[in-house]
Amino acid sequence: MKHYIKKSFALLLVSIIIMMSIIAQPFSIQAAESLDLNAESAILVDGGTGKVLYAKNPDVALPPASMTKMMTEYLVLEAINTGEISWDTTTQISDYPFSISANPSFSGVGLTQNKEYTVRELYEAMAIFSDNATTIALAELIAGSEGEFVKLMNQKAEEMNLPEYKFVNTTGLDNESLGDNRPEGTDPTGSNLLSAKSAALLAYHLVNDFPEALEISSQTEVEFEGYTIENLNWMLPHEATFLQQFHYEGMDGLKTGNTELAGYTFTGTAERDGKRLISVVMKTASKEERFQETKKLMDYGFNNFEKQELFPAGHQVEDESVIDVAKGKEDTVDVSLKEAISIPIKPEDAEAYRIKYSIDEEKLNADGKLTAPIEKGEKIGTAELIFEGENNYGYIFSDKNQTVDLVTNDVVEKSNWFMLTLGAIGDFFANLFTTSVDWIKGLFS
Incomplete structure (x- = not known):
């Protein structure tokens, strides 16, 4: 009798566990759908097909901060691809980017005038450390001035069919903070604007048209001017203990951003088992939060979707x-x-x-x-x-x-002419018969 009771209790316990797992499964799916993101705007996109997997206020145009540099990166890589410049092309630093590099509030790496810098050196500082001065130097190299380069940025945005955009400078800084150095022909108090959807589409073009962008954006650190600069993307595998909590498997890009107006932004991309996802979060409250919210998006995409x-x-x-x-x-x-x-x-x-x-x-x-x-x-x-x-x-x-x-x-x-002729004759008599029948019916109606 005791053996029977024990057996019955065991079966009951197993049944309860199975029922709880069944009940919990749809709840977890529903919870994943809501996500409860701490971001004003966000989007998650499949990097292969462009299918949107999740969106929160994706069409609201907001300041993207340094995510702006994705467009600068695209135009630099395009210029390299067309042979206009090469990775080994050199340029010197003009007074404007030099002044930006010397200003601590603009996160300058510290540039030297009357020195030749290669495109690769400048690009790595821009893409990895989000440096503003090297971004301007690249714009001047390609277009002669930042103002002319901004025109190229808006033209390319139109070609890409970005739904919501406005570029007033190459860096993502607010024009007002640049004073008289703002790009010529732009709004003195203007700021760049992108929606999460536009930022994701820009990132989609960048990683698909120029995969080499990920070879650089995935580097955790790089040497510049004799010292090491570290990638601001904390989701890469950093050695610092504090940053290891943010590491995300498969992450290899793409661009962080932060200004007082924009808050903390991040466009991320990760690949697992041949599946690439692109995410954007805009206007989060802190450096940590932008990566925490990105993790929510990435987990949702990798855990809930499969290619069929x-x-x-x-x-x-x-x-x-x-x-x-x-x-x-x-x-x-x-x-x-x-x-x-x-x-x-x-x-x-x-x-x-x-x-x-x-x-x-x-x-x-x-x-x-x-x-x-x-x-x-x-x-x-x-x-x-x-x-x-x-x-x-x-x-x-x-x-x-x-x-x-x-x-x-x-x-x-x-069909040959004979069969076509027979068909035409058949159609003629069929139409004639139909017309006659209709005429006769009309006599008696």
Whole structure:
């Protein structure tokens, strides 16, 4: 009897544990969705597809502080890529960046005039230590002046389709603090502005167009002017004991920022098992908080999303797999997806996705048919991925969903003149018969 009671109690205990784990699981997912971020604005993006995984006030334009330098970095790397300059190109420091470097309130590394600095030295100080003077020196090298470089920044922002932006200088400082040294043609009291979505899109272009940016941003420290400067990104593997608590596995970039107006900002990126995430937090309260909130975002992305092939190449939507063909040896042609659609999703959301076809109207005749001849693999429209679940944040590029080409599966040759003539005669008599029947019906109505 005692043995029976003990066995029953053990089974009851196991059942309670299982039930508690089942109850706790959806709660943890819900908690992850809310995240409770201590940031005025934030976003999390898949670095491969551009799919937005989480967003909080992502379209509010705020001062980005030194996250501004991501655009400066992009333009420098673009100039290197086009051959306008190279990593070994040298330049001297003009009076303006020299004065900035000598001002402790601007976090200067301390530059020397009448000395040649390489682009690599200046870029590393900018990207790793967030130095303002070396940023201005690079801008002057490329565009002749910071004011002209600012024009390039705004032009590139437009090309990238950043939704909310304004650049008034290269560094992220407030123009008012620069006094008479503010870039010519800019607002004397102006500040740079970016939304979290714009900052994430800028970072997306930076790491995908120029992966070498991560080779530099991932360096914990670098030698400059005979001494060591340390990366302000505490989520990298620093040796200092205090900073080790912020280390995040896979983190290799990207840009911190801080001004009195902006608060503490951070654009981070990390890669694990081939999956890259990009996060942005804006207007947090402290250095520590911006990294703590970034960790929340990164954990949410890595723990809750996995890349799945939702629809394989060749997939056909039921009841929409064929399109009528005119003047062909076949009356219809099969259509399907040219490429597979694979995106990061929550596994439980897989059934909430569907495909919507959009046929190119210019490919159709007046009767809504494709006209032969038709090649195999010919693009006749697009297939759009539609999500019908909750919390659809869309993509970083625009409000549009992901699309792939919709193509034909077979060749449809044009029918010969004899068959076309017979078809035309058949159509004539069919139309004549229909007209006659309608006329006769009209007599008795």
